[in-house]
Amino acid sequence: MKLASLKHGRDGRLHIVSSDLSRACPADDIAPTLQAALDDWAALQPKLQDRYDALQAGTAKSITFDPADCDAPLPRGYHWADGSAYVTHVELVRKARGAELPQSFWEDPLIYMGASDAFIGARDPIPVQDEAWGIDFEAEVVVVTDDVPAGVTPAQAAGHIKLIGLVNDVSLRNLIPAELGKQFGFYQSKPWTSFTPTLATPDELGDAWDGHRLHLPLYAIHNGTKVGSPNAGVDMVFDFPTLIAHCAKSRSLVAGTVIGSGTVSNVGSKDGSCCLAEVRCIETIEQGEAKTPFMSFGDRIEIYMRDADGNSIFGDIDQQVEAYTPPT
Incomplete structure (x- = not known):
C-alpha cells in the first residue's frame, strides 16, 4: 500500500x-x-x-x-529524529578536517531531533535566503512508526515500522560549524526536509526490505548529473530497529515518528555520494582542497529509488532551489 x-x-x-x-x-x-x-x-x-x-x-x-x-505525506509531524547510520560518511567528514573518528561512533548511534513542524512536498521549491550559507541536499531513507513504548528492544522495535520513504534533508553547510561549536546541535543549518510523494508499507518493497534495511540504490541527481547511487542496504552500521530502540531508550515515541537513516553512503564511495559535502570531503582528502561548489539558486535536485524492474517505488523528489526574500 x-x-x-x-x-x-x-x-x-x-x-x-x-x-x-x-x-x-x-x-x-x-x-x-x-x-x-x-x-x-x-x-x-x-x-x-x-x-x-x-x-x-x-x-x-x-x-x-x-x-x-x-x-509531504506528513506535512506536520510530531517527531523527526535523524540518525547518522552510515558511519563511513561521518568518517569521511572528520578525515577531511584531519580529525580521528572516536571508536564510540561505531558502537552508539548519532541522532539529533530535527524540525518537523513544516515538512515540504517532493515538488516544492527549496527557499533559501543566501547562497553563501552553503546549500546542500542529503538523500536518506526514512521509516515512520506507530506508538513505540519506552524501553523497546531492537527486535521489538522492528514491528513498529509501518511506512517507508525517502527524504531530502536540506543542510546549510556553512552555518553548521558555528552551531556545532556551541555544542548544542543543529537548528538554523537544517531548514527544510522534503519527502517523496508517497510512503509505502513494508510489503510493497518485497525482498528489498528485510525488516531492518532497504537494499536498493538511492539516486541523487544534481542538475542532471548523477552524484551517486549508493546502496542503502550496504554499510548501514545501525539498522532502523536499532535507531528506533535508541530513540525510545528513555521515552516513548508517538505514532507518526519519523526516523531518518542519515546520508546514505557506501565505504569507498564506489557508487558516488548522496550529498555534496561528501563529494567535497573526498576532493579535500585526495586533492588537498574541495572543488565542487554547493548548490546555487535555480539548481535542481532529484532523489529517487527504483525497483528491480526500473520502476519508481515512492515517486521522485524533484526540486529547485529558489531565492527567498524576507518580509520588510
Whole structure:
C-alpha cells in the first residue's frame, strides 16, 4: 500500500496511491489525514488496505496521480529524529578536517531531533535566503512508526515500522560549524526536509526490505548529473530497529515518528555520494582542497529509488532551489 497527502490546509488530505503511481483515490472518509491513520493504525490499516486492493483491481473511483499535487505525506509531524547510520560518511567528514573518528561512533548511534513542524512536498521549491550559507541536499531513507513504548528492544522495535520513504534533508553547510561549536546541535543549518510523494508499507518493497534495511540504490541527481547511487542496504552500521530502540531508550515515541537513516553512503564511495559535502570531503582528502561548489539558486535536485524492474517505488523528489526574500 502507498499513501500520499494531497495539498489541503496544513495537514493534507489522505489518498491511497496505486502501486505504479498512476492513480489515486481519496481515503479521508477512513482517516482525514495520514497522522489520523497512524494514530489508530491497527484499526484503520485493514480498511485502507481494502481500499488499496480495490484501487489495484480498478474498482475504486480514482483520479490521475500527480506528484505536483502532493504535500509531504506528513506535512506536520510530531517527531523527526535523524540518525547518522552510515558511519563511513561521518568518517569521511572528520578525515577531511584531519580529525580521528572516536571508536564510540561505531558502537552508539548519532541522532539529533530535527524540525518537523513544516515538512515540504517532493515538488516544492527549496527557499533559501543566501547562497553563501552553503546549500546542500542529503538523500536518506526514512521509516515512520506507530506508538513505540519506552524501553523497546531492537527486535521489538522492528514491528513498529509501518511506512517507508525517502527524504531530502536540506543542510546549510556553512552555518553548521558555528552551531556545532556551541555544542548544542543543529537548528538554523537544517531548514527544510522534503519527502517523496508517497510512503509505502513494508510489503510493497518485497525482498528489498528485510525488516531492518532497504537494499536498493538511492539516486541523487544534481542538475542532471548523477552524484551517486549508493546502496542503502550496504554499510548501514545501525539498522532502523536499532535507531528506533535508541530513540525510545528513555521515552516513548508517538505514532507518526519519523526516523531518518542519515546520508546514505557506501565505504569507498564506489557508487558516488548522496550529498555534496561528501563529494567535497573526498576532493579535500585526495586533492588537498574541495572543488565542487554547493548548490546555487535555480539548481535542481532529484532523489529517487527504483525497483528491480526500473520502476519508481515512492515517486521522485524533484526540486529547485529558489531565492527567498524576507518580509520588510
